[in-house]
Amino acid sequence: QTTDSKIDKKQSGLQTTDSTIDKKQSGLQTADSKIEKNQSCDDTLAELMRHYLPETDKNNVNDNSNNYIVNDTHNRGEDSDESCTK
Incomplete structure (x- = not known):
């Protein structure tokens, strides 16, 4: 034992x-x-656009990203970190 x-x-x-x-x-x-x-949501989105989207689509995507940035800053608050993952 x-x-x-x-x-x-x-x-x-x-x-x-x-x-x-x-x-x-x-x-x-x-x-x-x-x-x-x-990292802010905007930086992450811009980084994804640089690496994963074809060169020809960047103009259209930039317009969409501007809309996204406006919406994100409008909704920014205590849960701003969660908005990155939605």
Whole structure:
């Protein structure tokens, strides 16, 4: 029984190591969410347009983005972060 209890302690030690890794991963997620909050909706939208839309569509999309920016600033409030994801 003494030998078994030593093995159990070692296994619980492994679990503690795993929980430490989980804490580090949650720390990374916190850093990512802080970066996302620092970026405004307008910057994110402009960045998406630069990378993913063909050159020929940029004029039309810029008009749409101006409408989006006006609507976003009009609705901006305590939940302005959530408006980025909608």
